[in-house]
Amino acid sequence: MSTHGACKQENPVGFWPVRKSKIGLIVNPIAGMGGKVGLKGTDGTATLMRAKNLGAVPLAGKKTQQALSQLRLLEDRFEILTSPGEMGEKVSKASGLIPTIVTAKTGATTTRTDTINAVRTLLQSGVELLLFAGGDGTACDIFSSLDSSTPILGIPAGVKMHSAVFANSPVSAGRLLSSLVQRTSPSFPIKSAEIMDLDEDARRRDSIQTTIIGYANVPVDRARMQSSKAYGFPEEIHAIDSICKFLVQNLTSGASYIVGPGTTTQSLLARMGIQGTLLGIDVVQDKTILHRDLNESQLLRYADKHPIKIIVGVIGGQGFLFGRGNQQITAEVIKRAGKESIIVVSSSEKILSLENQRLLVDTGDPKVDAELSGYIKVQVEARKTMIVKVEPA
Structure with missing residues (x-):
């Protein structure tokens, strides 16, 4: 494994302040569409079109709703800030929440640029935790414009999820977030976790090429957060x-x-x-x-x-x-x-x-x-x- 470019510095275990929580939400609507149809990922326009031609349907919205459903009756403890349409607004409303839309409207098909811009806007809006639905590719896009301190939490919705920033399942992500917004203490523990990615083109050629992109802060929860994939015994x-x-x-x-x-x-x-x-x-x-x-x-x-x-x-x-x-x-x-x-x-x-x-x-x-x-x-x-x-x- 190699380390990519200018990684943000790995941080030791620390704490992040909690008030009435401002939660940023980013949904990658096409995440995971290549999985069931055997494409090993959904990166790139050509792959997305091929996935659709093979009958792939969006999954990330449904998985995000599974996570958000764990927050019912807790609306007074947090606020969801998100993007329009499929990138967060639609699933938030479907989950019975009233989101605050803080980013610009996206095109008919979302891109990694939309994700990157959404991260920047949400950070400027003062979110205390960034919740996202996707896979390793989405995590890498988020990392590229993430600051060095704001914690992130991944709802596993992609094909590749080797990084340690994901919860074990959408329900686990929701339960973890529920526990965070209900805390009475002024902070919650965080730790540094690896963000990894595989080269999808190499993956389709039956070659495994893994890169450590960097480290991001995540909530500490040994029962609900997945570890990074381990290679070689x-x-x-x-x-x-x-x-x-x-x-x-x-x-x-x-x-x-x-x-x-x-x-x-x-x-x-x-x-x-x-x-x-x-x-x-x-x-x-x-x-x-x-x-x-x-x-x-x-x-x-x-x-x-x-x-x-x-x-x-x-x-x-x-x-x-x-x-x-x-x-x-x-x-x-x-x-x-x-x-x-x-x-x-x-x-x-x-x-x-x-x-x-x-x-x-x-x-x-x-x-x-x-x-x-x-x-x-x-x-x-x-x-x-x-x-x-x-x-x-």
Whole structure:
């Protein structure tokens, strides 16, 4: 990983003053649209058009509303300052709030320039915390015009969310914000968190190029804030190889396996002599790849005709099974398989490094998240599993 340009100085844990809170809100309306349709992101006009042509629909507004719904009956404790239309006004009103519009009207399609200008205007308006809905790309845009002290809080709504500025889920973001505006103390704790980004063009070529863009202040909440994605556990290489060898020998003949993205699952495919899609979703049967890099619609069409099993890894440092980087495996796809047909592969080192050794799910469907919660077997060695707790994010 490299450090980008002139990063703002990383700050130690501190405190930020609280009064009747002035909360800035920025929604990136197109964030996350590339996820279900398998585009690994939505940066750039051409990618957005392709996503729409594949049937992608906006998701960020709905996720923002899930967060803001946690603030019902607290309107006397805070004020929302935001941008017109899809960048915040519409979802604020849909959530029963009366926002103050402080930025200029945007065009029919919002751009990163609109986000950058909105940040500047909101900071000039004296917001005490900046709430935003998007992914790593949106976080980077916000960082580019952020001052060195104002805290930010991300509602996870993008495709890539490796940064540590996001809550675990939209509901977690709302609950965290609810706790902040109800505080009776004059301040709330903040800490410095990494903002990271992946090169989307490289990602589409199955290459992972990660950059630390800088550091921003975020509220301290170990239960509700996600960690940054962790890369590389050198001690797990041998364990993963032995797990993959064992699984290949024990795959059910004739069964169809949906294989999630990541280096762990790619090791499994390599054991079969298959070059899979590092950052996409493949379907294999009897050690043969049937379909590469499928999106949600393609997976559902396949699952409607064939019984399926799902093989997924665990995101290092964060512990997500679903909802980060594998949005093509939606709640509907998971329903087709069932919890009993999900195979989780990870080294024990990766599991033990997680906060509370728990796994998280954020499918966007509360009912499916609840059905996945409880405990699940994780294959951590060739003939050894760990029983790990699963919680809705």
